[in-house]
Amino acid sequence: xxxxxxxxxxxxxxxxxLMPCLxxxxxxxxDANGDTAFRVQLQHLxxxxxxxxxxxxxxxxxxxxYGKDSKIYLKREDLNHTGAHKINNCLGQALLACRMGxxxxxxxxxxxxxGVATATVAALFDMTCTVYMGEVDMLRQKPNVTRMKxxxxxxxxxxxxxxxxxxxxxxxxxDWVTSVxxxxxxxxxxxxxxxxxxxxxxxxxxxGRETRQQILDLEQRLPHWLVACVxxxxxxxxxxxxxxxxxxxxxxxxxxxxxxxxxxxxxCKGSPGVLHGSLSYLLQDTDGQVQLAHSISAGxxxxxxxxEHSYLKDTGRVTYASVTDEExxxxxxxxxxxxxxxxxxxxxxxxxxVKQRLSTGSKHDQIIIVNLSGRGDxxxxxxxxxxxx
Amino acid sequence: MKLHQVTxxxxxxxxxxxxxxxxxxxxxxxxxxxLVWSAHASGCDVIEIGIPFSDPIADGPxxxxxxKRALDNGMSLRHSLELAADIAxxxxxxxxxxxxxxxxxxxxxxxxxxxxxxxxxxGVIVPDLPLxxxxxxxxxxxxxxxxxxxxxxxxxxxxxxxxxxxxxDGFLYLVSVTGVTGVRSPISGEISSFVARVRxxxxxxxxxxFGISDIRTAKAAVAHxxxxxxxxxxxxxxxxxxxxxxxxxxxHAFLAEVKAAxxxxxxxxxxxxxSRRDRFA
Numbered sequence: 001x002x003x004x005x006x007x008x009x010x011x012x013x014x015x016x017x018l019m020p021c022l023x024x025x026x027x028x029x030x031d032a033n034g035d036t037a038f039r040v041q042l043q044h045l046x047x048x049x050x051x052x053x054x055x056x057x058x059x060x061x062x063x064x065x066y067g068k069d070s071k072i073y074l075k076r077e078d079l080n081h082t083g084a085h086k087i088n089n090c091l092g093q094a095l096l097a098c099r100m101g102x103x104x105x106x107x108x109x110x111x112x113x114x115g116v117a118t119a120t121v122a123a124l125f126d127m128t129c130t131v132y133m134g135e136v137d138m139l140r141q142k143p144n145v146t147r148m149k150x151x152x153x154x155x156x157x158x159x160x161x162x163x164x165x166x167x168x169x170x171x172x173x174x175d176w177v178t179s180v181x182x183x184x185x186x187x188x189x190x191x192x193x194x195x196x197x198x199x200x201x202x203x204x205x206x207x208g209r210e211t212r213q214q215i216l217d218l219e220q221r222l223p224h225w226l227v228a229c230v231x232x233x234x235x236x237x238x239x240x241x242x243x244x245x246x247x248x249x250x251x252x253x254x255x256x257x258x259x260x261x262x263x264x265x266x267x268c269k270g271s272p273g274v275l276h277g278s279l280s281y282l283l284q285d286t287d288g289q290v291q292l293a294h295s296i297s298a299g300x301x302x303x304x305x306x307x308e309h310s311y312l313k314d315t316g317r318v319t320y321a322s323v324t325d326e327e328x329x330x331x332x333x334x335x336x337x338x339x340x341x342x343x344x345x346x347x348x349x350x351x352x353x354v355k356q357r358l359s360t361g362s363k364h365d366q367i368i369i370v371n372l373s374g375r376g377d378x379x380x381x382x383x384x385x386x387x388x389x
Numbered sequence: 390m391k392l393h394q395v396t397x398x399x400x401x402x403x404x405x406x407x408x409x410x411x412x413x414x415x416x417x418x419x420x421x422x423x424l425v426w427s428a429h430a431s432g433c434d435v436i437e438i439g440i441p442f443s444d445p446i447a448d449g450p451x452x453x454x455x456x457k458r459a460l461d462n463g464m465s466l467r468h469s470l471e472l473a474a475d476i477a478x479x480x481x482x483x484x485x486x487x488x489x490x491x492x493x494x495x496x497x498x499x500x501x502x503x504x505x506x507x508x509x510x511x512g513v514i515v516p517d518l519p520l521x522x523x524x525x526x527x528x529x530x531x532x533x534x535x536x537x538x539x540x541x542x543x544x545x546x547x548x549x550x551x552x553x554x555x556x557x558d559g560f561l562y563l564v565s566v567t568g569v570t571g572v573r574s575p576i577s578g579e580i581s582s583f584v585a586r587v588r589x590x591x592x593x594x595x596x597x598x599f600g601i602s603d604i605r606t607a608k609a610a611v612a613h614x615x616x617x618x619x620x621x622x623x624x625x626x627x628x629x630x631x632x633x634x635x636x637x638x639x640x641h642a643f644l645a646e647v648k649a650a651x652x653x654x655x656x657x658x659x660x661x662x663x664s665r666r667d668r669f670a
Contacts, residue, residue, distance in 0.1 A: 003521065011522055013490055015447045017542035017567055019519045020549065160453065161443065173446045178568035180544060274491045274517070275444060287465040288495030289443040 004194020007314060009307035012193040013274045014173075021180045026195040028100050033202075038095060045091050046206065049124070050081040052088075054207075056214035056369070061338040062351075068358045069365050073223070074341070074372040075211050077235065084344065084374030085207060085235045086117035090186055092203035094121035097184035104183040105129045108172040110137055110165035110231070111299035111346065112144025113374050114188030119153035121186075129153040132171040134164040137298045140382045162292045165231075165302045169276050189232025190306035193277030197306050204238025211369060212242045219367055226251045228371040229349040230267065230320065231300035233309045235373035240318060250319065253309060254353040256301065257322035262294030265322040266305040267313050280307040296325040296382060297345035299374075327352040329386055332376060344374035345382065392435070392483045392511035392536045392559040396594040399434060399615070405651040406560070406616025408596060409623060409644055410437040410487065412455035413472055414464030420633040422472070424623070427641035429480045432648040436476070437514070437618065440469045440488035447516040449571030451621040454628065466492040466501075470508045477509030485512035485538060490526075498529040506533035512559050514538045520553050527556070543567050543583050547590070554591035563587060563597045563614065572602040572621045577609040584613040604650045611651045619647065 004010045012022055032038040046052040054076045063072045077085040097105060105122045107129070109115030115131040122129030131148055135157045138145050148155050161167035169191075176185040190197045190204075215223055226243060228236035230253040243249045255265040263269065266281045273282035275290055283291040283303035295301040312318040323331075331351035336342045343351065350370045358366075376383075399406050409428040414421055425436055441459035445452060466488060473484050486505065493501045493515065505513060513530055515523070520539065527537040536559035541550055544567055554561065563584060565575040580597060587595055597610040598618030602625075607617045623640050630636030 012519060013517045013522055014519060015516055015542070015564075016519050016540045016549075016553075017447075017544050017564060019521070019542075020544045020546055160457075166444070170444050170446050174449070174569050177447065180567060272494075274489075274494055276446070277517075279494075282491075284491065284495065286495070287467070288492035289460065289465075290491070 004198065006308040006311035009272070009280050009310040010194055010197060010278050012277060013279065014193045014277045015177060017177050018180060018193070022193055022195065024100065028096055029195055029199055032096055032099060042092055042095055046088065050087050050091065051079060052206065053210045054079050056211055056218065059339050062335060065334065065338055066355050066358050068363065070358060071367050072354060073215065073367070073369045075207060075239065075369060077207060077371060077373050078341070078343065078347070078375035082113070082117045082120050083377065084113040084117065085204060085238060086114045086188060087120065088206055088238065089188065089200050089203040089234060090114070090117040090121045093184070093186045093199070094125050097127065098125060100184060102182060102184040103127055104179065106172050106175050106179070106183050106185045107188060108132045108165065108168040109188060110168065110301055111297065111344070112137065112141040112148065112378060113299060113344070115153070115155070116144050116147045116151070118186050118188070119148040119151035122153060123151045130175065131155050132158050132168040132175070134158045134162065134168045136163040137165065137168070141298050141378050142381060144378050164293070164298065166290065166293065173276065189234040190237050190308060191232040191276055191278065191304060197278065197308055200234050201237045201241055201308060204234050205241045207235065207238035207371065208240060208242025211239060215367070215369060221367070222246050222249050223369045224250060224366040225368045227254065227350045227354055227368060229254045229300060229346045229373060230305060230309060231256070231264070231302050231346065232304070233306035235371050237306065237308055239371045244317065251317065252353060253318050253320045254349045255320060255322040256295035256297055256349060257324040258294040259325045262292065263322065264293035264295040264300050264302055266303060267309060267320040268322050270303070272310065275304045278307045280310045281305050281313070296386065297328065297349065299344070299346040300349065321353055323349050323352040323356060327356065329383065331355060332379070332383060341372070342376040343372055344376045345379045347371070347373045391534070392485065395434060395483050396560045400594045405611040406434040406594065406596060407432065407644065407648050407651060408435040408437050408598070408616060408618040409433045410439055410618060410620030411623065412439040412441055412452065412459050413469035414441065414459035414462045415455040415624070416458055416627055416633055417462055418472070420637060422476070423637045424640055425476055427637050428644055429482050431641050431645035433482065433644055434616070435483050435485055437485045437487055437620070438469060438473055439620070440466050440486060440492060442489040442492060445489060447569055449569040449621060451572065451624040451628070452570050455624045466496060470504045473510055474508035483511035484509065485514060486510055487514040487516065490515050490518050493526060498525050502529040502533045502535060505530070505535055510535055512536040512538045514540070514562060516540065520549070520556065538562055540564055541587055543579070547586065550587055551590045554587070554593060557591070557593055560594040560596045560616070561587060561591065562618065563595050564599045565597050565610065566600050568599065570599050570621050572625055573600045574602070574606055575600045580610055581613040604647060607647050608650055617651065
């Protein structure tokens with residue numbers, strides 16, 4: 001009976017009120033997928049509005065600094081319109097919402113990148129937009145709150161529970177349960193009930209498709225490693241999905257290891273559970289209560305993870321690891337100084353992992369692709385308060 | 390007592406059922422038990438015990454508050470089952486548990502059914518397990534003679550209603566509004582057409598919940614259905630009371646009044662929805 005599974009993970013653990021809408025969404029998505037006009041329209045927007053394809057850039061100074069004669073390529077998703085990969089998914093889902101006749105968009109946001117991308121497409125398609133954001137995140141990602149408001153979105157502060165992404169998602173779901181006939185919920189990551197994890201992955205898979213072609217053009221071979229940060233996991237799946245069958249390519253998902261205050265490493269340290277509509281690895285206590293995550297990066301500060309990642313962990317196709325707040329901050333500063341690229345704190349986790357693995361491992365001459373999922377302008381307040389000055 | 394025996398007997402006698410919802414351990418363990426006793430004393434037909442959960446996505450602010458307070462008091466699924474067992478020893482009123490799925494999954498579907506059965510639980514509601522996901526829990530409970538109570542929403546189409554009704558037992562929980570739990574005024578005309586749609590698919594007792602906040606909405610709901618489920622309105626009474634004991638007395642008086650109102654013939658009290666009755670609203 002149950003649909004939308006990745007192995008045992010995924011599913012549709014939602015109130016009955018939402019089930020008819022999920023059925024409708026799945027049908028609309030299947031229909032759109034089979035419609036050439038839809039795909040052409042989306043591709044056109046990705047190119048002319050968001051600036052795709054994004055470059056695959058060889059970071060020579062960073063490569064030299066991290067050592068072992070490696071070549072580190074950065075997939076520049078930070079160069080998308082709105083500054084992160086999130087727009088790929090939002091453009092696709094906004095077109096779907098139009099096809100379903102919805103006039104209002106709901107979203108949750110952590111770092112604010114998904115909120116900004118959602119507010120952007122809502123403006124573009126003339127739809128009203130409500131974004132839920134935890135109070136803690138509104139403080140640490142202030143520039144994005146201003147951007148969302150400028151774009152015409154209503155930003156609703158969430159004061160319950162963690163006051164971060166988890167509870168922003170709870171509130172977005174509660175809004176959706178209430179407004180489901182008129183509103184489309186643009187989930188920002190490969191999480192939530194089926195068909196969301198599949199839809200979001202598919203809309204993000206353009207990252208991996210472009211990358212695969214670009215590296216073949218540049219190196220005439222596939223990379224040794226793919227590295228991406230994992231919160232919910234959409235930028236990682238967008239990158240990995242094009243390489244799943246290339247067994248020679250090692251894929252690494254990097255979670256937020258946080259600090260002594262806690263972490264957000266659901267795959268590395270959690271156990272299977274149900275949150276926000278799907279079964280996946282989850283930070284929880286012995287009673288099944290969801291535990292609070294902690295990360296300096298608002299976009300990774302989430303106790304769950306997309307169900308497909310749980311499947312890829314169990315099958316061993318992707319290796320998951322974590323790096324600490326401190327290591328991520330160090331990588332943040334290094335990329336800024338060495339390459340003149342200020343990365344998002346989320347993406348900095350992927351960079352820190354590369355540094356760590358190169359320094360501790362024995363492998364030389366590796367071709368490494370890091371998905372630079374977003375830019376770090378939004379993080380300057382957080383970084384200033386951590387490092388001073 | 391078996392849930393379906395109670396609900397069907399009420400329906401056959403043409404009596405309207407009153408289900409009172411309390412969150413286990415809210416506002417504290419002793420007051421929670423006092424609330425259950427008072428609900429029993431005021432004539433409630435079924436006691437629904439909510440298991441607190443960290444992320445109650447189907448609930449509005451009042452039940453969220455109660456859930457958080459209960460968790461802060463250290464409540465868990467395991468201890469809720471112990472309290473349910475204590476209650477079931479004292480009263481014959483059927484006990485229905487309401488829990489989000491993750492605590493059940495964490496305990497294990499089979500182990501949960503075993504403990505619920507040992508505690509004397511008659512039914513279980515899982516608000517985030519729609520028909521498509523309910524097989525495992527439903528069959529684990531069924532093998533222990535516990536009813537899995539299904540929910541139907543205003544957004545459910547006729548095919549879904551039929552499929553759900555085919556599996557259902559005990560009673561069907563009709564979600565009166567497209568939304569989360571809370572205190573509001575569902576529109577009576579919409580409830581009646583919703584209930585009529587479900588009625589066309591099944592003879593099961595139909596109980597209306599979500600947003601039943603006062604005598605007026607309770608009466609309107611039973612004009613078309615077989616019973617009402619009241620939760621948030623009770624929590625609001627406790628939240629606004631000067632003390633827990635005052636809260637228990639208010640809840641008792643309110644439930645007794647609702648029970649009297651829904652059992653009286655429809656219309657008899659229609660013109661008397663006055664301020665005295667509405668003071669609990």
